[in-house]
Amino acid sequence: MRLIFILFFLFSALLADDFITRMEYAKLLYSNPRGIGCNKCHGNDARGEVIANIKVKGEIKKFSAPSINNATRAVFFKALNNPKDIMPKYSLTDEEMESLYEYITKQL
Numbered sequence: 001m002r003l004i005f006i007l008f009f010l011f012s013a014l015l016a017d018d019f020i021t022r023m024e025y026a027k028l029l030y031s032n033p034r035g036i037g038c039n040k041c042h043g044n045d046a047r048g049e050v051i052a053n054i055k056v057k058g059e060i061k062k063f064s065a066p067s068i069n070n071a072t073r074a075v076f077f078k079a080l081n082n083p084k085d086i087m088p089k090y091s092l093t094d095e096e097m098e099s100l101y102e103y104i105t106k107q108l
């Protein structure tokens with residue numbers, strides 16, 4: 001009896017159109033975009049985060065990544081295609097960037 005249930009679940013998983021939805025995939029990309037996760041610098045909620053506190057001439061300077069959950073499409077794609085500062089360069093496809101943009105600005 002248990003075997004029938006297991007087979008049923010296997011078949012329904014195989015027959016499903018997409019194994020995971022586009023937003024589930026984008027969520028995975030956000031923390032693992034084939035490189036250091038966006039969340040490591042921009043925070044799990046994409047509202048920006050302090051990356052490091054650096055002591056310069058006895059004064060603590062905060063070094064942070066900006067909030068990106070309200071980024072416009074132009075700013076978002078420019079940052080990914082042409083990153084400044086310490087933001088890494090990723091090799092994401094247009095579709096992956098599009099999914100990430102939607103996930104970050106609509107779901108986070």
Ligand code: HEC
Binds near residue numbers: 066067088
């Ligand atoms: C190592 C830290 C780090 C990682 C990892 C990182 N970023 Fe950034 N990101 C930054 C910093 C710092 C800036 C600010 C750079 C600048 O001066 O424009 C930035 C800027 C941006 C901006 C532009 C924001 C604005 O208002 O100008 C976007 C959009 C962005 N990042 C998205 C992402 C996405 C999406 C990922 C993952 C694929 C990612 N970042 C990964 C550090 C990081």
